[in-house]
Amino acid sequence: MDNIDIVIVIYNSEKWITDCLISISKLNYSKxxxxxxxxxxxxxxxxxxxVNEYSGKDEFGSFKYIGxxxxxxxxxANNIGVQQGNSPFVFLLNIDTKIxxxxxxxxxxxxxxxxxxxxxxxxRQFPYEHPKAYDPITLETSWCSAAALVVRRELFIEVGMFDSNIFMYCxxxxxxxxxxxxxxxxxxVPQCVVYHFSYSLPDEVKPNQLYNATFNNLMLRYKYGGIGDVLRGYxxxxxxxxxxSINTRNHYRRLICNLILSLPKGYKFRKSRYKSLTKLNFHPKFEIWDFEKTRKGSFYxxxxxxxxxxxxxxxxxxxxxxxxxxxxxxxxxQTYSNIxxxxxxxxMPISExxxxxxxxxxxxxxxxxxEKKGRCVTANLALEMASGEFLNFLDDDDFFFADHIEVLVQGIVNNPIYHAAYSIAFEAPTKILSGERHFSSEDYYINFNTPFNYLKLVENNFLPIQTVLFSxxxxxxxxxxxxxxxxxxDWDLWLRYSSEKEFYYVEKVTSIYTVPYNSYDYINRTKLLEDARQNLLEKHKNTRVSVPIQSILEKSKRFKFNFLEIIKNEIKENKFIKIKYRIKQKMLVVFAKK
Incomplete structure (x- = not known):
């Protein structure tokens, strides 16, 4: 990459322009x-x-304003901007950004x-990263957000640029x-960060985004999908x-207008159905209103x-x-560098x-x-060799998304009372072909998404080994x-490590945990784990677990425990901790509230 055109579309954007230009002027790149x-x-x-009165125009190769x-x-508007330049690379950048x-x-x-x-x-967009999944190994993605996107000019023009029938979104x-x-x-490219001030609040729903994005999702179903995709869209x-909606009348009005427009515009989009779809057996995906599996944690x-x-x-x-x-x-x-x-x-050293x-x-x-030593011995050898302040297991058939270590270190550094942090994992059924593991994002599902609760951990392990960063x-x-x-x-390890203080929970998907794709292998694995689970429960059946009372008190306020329900659930769900002890712990909660 040498010369680059930065195309920025503006519309009533006076509050963003100066900061965006200042950030561009500070780039450690030849202006x-x-x-x-x-x-x-x-x-x-x-x-x-x-824009026209900006004092730093002369420091750039060129500076154009098109009204x-x-x-x-x-x-x-972006198409017009691209046609005004001639650099081999084009940087499409939203105005409400800082680079x-x-x-x-x-x-x-x-x-x-x-x-x-x-x-x-x-x-990558900060502070809220786009939540769509991508390949954690190759970093390939199924589609790119144009809020901060660099594209080869010749290819952008070759495929027809942006569709002028789409006004905004999609x-x-x-x-x-x-x-x-x-x-x-x-x-x-997760290591390249652009601050995008698209949302002023977490979980914010912008009206234009809601109505335009859903309408254009329906139009793309006409253009790229089959009849089933269109019907599911409706x-x-x-x-x-x-x-x-805050304004119910306007909400209904906009939806009805879009519904009426969808038929003639849908016909128009269907006629423009992209001819190259069958060239490489390309099949776009529609994931409800998204176009790819999404990673939970879009507003982390x-x-x-x-x-x-x-x-x-x-x-x-x-x-x-x-x-x-x-x-x-x-x-x-990984976006975190000190690793x-x-x-x-x-x-034997086969992989060396x-x-x-x-x-x-x-x-x-x-x-x-x-010589074969087993899983636990190899883990302990790794622990002995490590010199890091924080440690994180990753078995050779699991994967981190690029922000995994960064996000967990951020969680602990910003919450120093915790000695361990964990995040959410995708579970991915995986095939082994020619000695290599293959999985598809179509088969992802979130299997581990539980706020920390020691009593739940005692009953069932909800912390896959790669999800936990610990001191x-x-x-x-x-x-x-x-x-x-x-x-x-790993379950036995987490029970010991969290016996005094709970782990910090990061509500974001940052890793992938693989399981056998073949049903026969999956059943055998499940049976093995269930037998081992019973052995582990037997090992801990007489353990007097020290559950932090303060932690339970905090959770009691959140979940509003009912004493009779506590006794009923404890008798029904108890696995290996003595019923008396667990009821005693929750009784303390009930009496403390009174």
Whole structure:
């Protein structure tokens, strides 16, 4: 990437322009290689004046202002801006953004390493990251948000640019699908951050987004989907009438208008059905109102923290370098930089050469036991080798999304009373083909999404091993894994580590936990785990668990325990903690409330 055109569409944007321009001027990238093109959708405020009177115009390669006589919409305005430039790369940027200083320099390095058929690179949005799932190994994504998107000019023009029939919202999905239908790849670049001030509050629902995005979702079903997709779209559309709104009358009016418009416009979109859809057997996805599986946590507030403690990622592996490779790629993609990787191979050093050849950029400590030692021994060896302030297991068949370590470190640093933090995981049924594991985002489902509750953890493990980041102090106090256990050793570890203080819960999907795709293998695995579960329950049946009373008191206020229901549930659900002890703990809650 050398010269780049930055195309910015404005419409009554006077409050954003100055800050956006200042952030661009602070980029550690040659300013004479940046060509700024502003396209004004007929603003009625001082947007034109602020742009035209900007004092720093001369520091850029070029600086253009294009004033339109009417509001043509986001996509069409961007098309006009792109046609006014000639750089090989175009940076489509929303005006309500600020770019971090190293954003383009980092992106330049990524583009230099990208394949020739990579068409676009989506930058990460702060403080609220776009929630769609992406491949944690390759960082490929099914579609890119145009709020902060760099695209190859020739390919953008080749596929017909943005669809001028889409006024606002979903035009970036349409563009992404056209690029993919022509055989091009799209990449997510999580280390390149752009602050996007799209939402003023978490869970905010913007009216224009609600009505335009749902309408255009329906139009894309006409353009790309089958009759079943269109019918499901109308079903979803009718459910919007049940949605509560502050202005019910206006809500119904806008929905009815969209419903009436949907038939003639849908016919128009159907006629423009993209001809390349069958070229590469390309099949777009419709996930309710989304276009990809979404990661829970869309309004988790990300931030860049000052502290940067060393984190040790502990990887257990056993003679399968092709599987381990993908796991290490997901570690390489982490946005958090201060990481060391501890790899312990149970048996002969089969993976050693692959690690040396392909992962020189990672700080790795490697050990092969040469003789089979088992899961718990290899885990304890990794714990002994680690030097990080915080530790996180990642088995060789599981994966981190790029923000996993960053998000969990942020959780602990901002909440120092906790010694461990955990997040949510996708469960992914996985096939093994030619020695490599393959999974599809179509099969993702959230299997572990539970706010911390020690009593629930006593009954069932809701913490997959890779979801927990914990302090070294816990290991020093409670030791490593119980070597007498064959499986569920992580459950036993979490019970000990959380016996005095609960774990901090981060309500965001940041990792993937794989399970067998084959039903026979899955049943055998389930049986093995259930047998091991009974053994673990037997091991702890006489354990006097010390549950923090303060933690229970806080939860009692939240859930409003009823004493009779407590006794009934305890008798019904008790597994291995003595009923008397557990009822006693909750009785304290009841009497404390009174």
């Amino acid at each position: 004479n290689k940046l060509n700024l093109i502003f396209v004004d959708n007929n603003s009625k405020d001082n947007s034109a004046k602020i 339109l006589k009417e509001n043509l919409g986001f996509g069409t 971090t200083e190293d954003c383009l320099s980092k992106l330049q390095a990524v583009i230099a390493k990208s394949d020739w058929n990579t068409a676009a690179w989506e930058l 035009e970036d999905v349409d563009l992404s699908w056209k690029l993919r239908a022509n055989g091009y790849k799209l990449l997510y 079903f979803l559309f009718f459910t919007l009438f049940l949605r509560k 507030k990300n931030e860049i923290i000052d502290k940067n403690p060393l984190v040790s990622i502990l990887v257990r592996t056993v003679g399968r370098p092709n599987v381990l490779r993908n796991t290490l790629c997901s570690i390489r993609n 060391e990787v501890i790899i312990v191979e149970d048996g 050469q692959m690690i040396i050849d392909e992962f020189k950029d990672l700080q790795i400590k490697y050990l092969a036991t040469r 070294r102090t816990l290991y020093q106090k409670y030791g490593g894994m119980d070597t007498s256990l064959v499986v569920l050793e």
